[in-house]
Amino acid sequence: MSNYSVPKKMNESADRPCKVSALFALIFVLSPFLMANKPVVAQTLSLEQALQLAIQYDPLLKGNAHRKDRFNAEAEASSYWVNPQVSASVQNLPTDGFAFDQEPMTQVKVGLKQQLPRGDENHYSQQKYQVMAGQIFVQSQARKAWLKREVTLTWLDWVYATRRIALLDKEKSLLTQLLDFTESRYNQGVGAAAQQDILQVRLALLSLDDKYVQAYQQKNEARSALSKWFGVPLDEPVSTPLTQSTQASKPKLIEVDAIFNDSNLSLSSFLTVIESSEPFSILQHHPEARLLQIQTQIEAQNVNIAREQTKSQWAFEASYGYRQDAQNGASRADFVSLGVQVDLPFFNKSRQDASIAAAASKMSASETDFRLKVNELAANAEVLKSRLSALSERKVLYETALIGETQQLSEAELTAYTTDTGDISEVVNANLKQVQVQDDLLKIDIKRAKTLASLAYLYLPTHAHFSNKE
Template sequence: MSNYSVSKKMGTAKHNKIRASFAVVFVLSLFLMANKPVVAQTLSLEQALQLAIQNDPLLKGNAHRKDRFNAEAEASSYWANPQVSASVQNLPTDGFAFDQEPMTQFKVGLKQQLPRGDENLYSQQKYQVMADQMLVQSQARKAWLKREVTLTWLDWVYATRRIGLLDKEKSLLTQLLDFTDSRYSQGVGAAAQQDILQVRLALLSLDDKYVQAYQQKNEARSALSKWFGAPLDDSVSAPLAQSTQDAIEVDAILNDSNLSLSSFLTVINSSEPFSILQHHPEAMLLQIQTQIEAQNVNIAREQTKSQWAFEASYGYRQDAQNGASRADIVSLGVQVDLPFFNKSRQDASIAAAASKMSASETDFRLKVNELAANAEVLKSRLSALSERKALYETALIGETQQLSEAELTAYTTDTGDISDVVNANLKKVQVQDDLLKIDIERARTLASLAYLYLPTLAHFSNKE
């Protein structure tokens, strides 16, 4: 046997040993990454929503504003305070004697001014409507708050889970770099220096992805803290997926309704948005504002009516110095203003109030159109995302899994290359990342649809 044959067999045996040991390490590392324990305290979406609502200053302020308007409504129902007057009249200056002149008297009077028409009634109704407006405004705030917190929480979850996928990708690239470097240094196979440089370049590009993912994670985490009134504790983390098939938490989006996800989708697909969304809190706020402006029109019209005041007085006169008796005096009177000389100004005030009411009605229609158009866009987006999700879950995930297993089998039987094994697993991680993006975007779309439809459905439930 020649020295060349001996060295060739030794090289082949060394190469097979490297292949076998690397295959064991590769499979073991994948198993460890898939079963990485989670020990940190997690913040679920339901917990985040509860904290945000409990700590929202605007909701607490609306409660105080509602109490204020109720108090204003009660106060506006009362008449103006009566006026009491007391005076000494016709006192002579040549002696200041109270019994010298018959016209001298001590007079006490009472005057009561009446409201102008039904101004008090309309003012009371106006403040009652404004108090009701605070309830609807709180409903709108809660719905908006849930949407914004959900979107921020989803950004946080996406960045956190993407970092986990980047960890898998980094582990795979590191293993590929070690294997390629080992083959190149030992002169085994066709490994070249440019192969090592390509893997290193991929690792450098991965570092940039890490920076972006951590930046997005930290920004989302900081954004969440503004809803809670305090920064999140360092021990709190976003929920991590225990497997690649774990879905994004969406049940909490519908936790205030008795609808399942399938029932909710049926409702939004069967309803006509331009009709049902007239009862959305944002639209109802403009309807209530129209009612307020209608009361302002009524109040402006009452300004064209006369305002009356009644007064009564009692005058005490002392008997004369010669003992003659003097009768006391009672006076009754009425006062009325004449709002007929500024008719042009009053007509202008009424026209301005009526125009403001009409503008509010227009704003209501524009808001309904805007909400309905958003609903149509979101429904179309959700349909496309659901199709893509089904494609990934029924086809792409399984195909990449089979490709990964086939490449690993080929490598262990000495008919494949380790680079093909790693690239197949990198493709698998990329598909998982794409599916995660779809799940997050689908959850964001559901949150926006829930913002539009759940408050409206709750309105109809309360009416029943």
């Protein structure tokens, strides 16, 4: 069987600064080692490496650091009063001579005005930006959990395509052996072997070509989808660590333990956690739900700010007026003025009440969104737990019964054919059924691993939340 994999070219835009560091890291981690006078050895990309690289080079996580700095800076800036105003003017200058000492009312006036915040508006604005800075931290937690889930799902698609190609290789090996056996019987004139038997086996072999094309397409698409998390394409020699040998009697298990590395939980402990927890209570602390809780706190500060708008805003001013002595030498006193200004928001009470009501309604809507999100997460958790239970039952059924039964059926059909009591089509079907059952078991393993990854997305962040509290 020829290799259907399509070589991929490196991205010609790798000179972009945003991709250079990611490219060097991938060359170090993913590219094959080049040994002198030795063939190229392909590197494997484990799930743990994929998760680390995706988190390390995620643009949103890098941007969140700048967003947090921004809100912290705005919180500090909002605690200050507005800038004072300085004014300077020449007042009552006579137009018939423009002399400063001609008229007693002529003066040079310098003034200073300071406007105060409206009530505790600055205090609530500062609290609002502090909460928004904390929201960025929770958003980063949610992003990391989401990345782990998405990268794991994509990596599992890659594993499935690779393992399916190995199963097709096994199917091809079985059919090739059967073809050699059938041709040998036909050429020797043993039993009832006919040319139609050879054609049936060859037809089954030809049908594998289409399966190979589809499998390699799935593999290449999964590799391309996986490379988007790193910013550069995966090198061609990079492979999944879970390649199945065609000689292996039993396929390797698909493990996703890497997603539990940061939680200090084993897979068995994690399963105990999800079985003993009540999702509608524990998932209130999921980052997606906590983001909406924090948004409610932000809207609460907006309500406080809107209420402060009903308070008067004060301003104080002071000025000094300098007068030049009269032309006859008489001394003229300088002037000092003090003043206070206050606006009267009481005349716009209807507008202010409407602004407060709008802010309060927005806060209430955010509280409703929080409850809806918790219900959505909890319902999703229940669905995933039910799916995991069914997949585990199916996995046990396949491993304890179906695989052994199909293997015995294949051997029985071959024995019947060699003794001229069976049909070649039954032998071919039995062999194909044996590989199909293994393929079905592989699909169950992949779906089970994906279900665990989705459950980890729901429960691991909440587990980390309670662990940090302790």
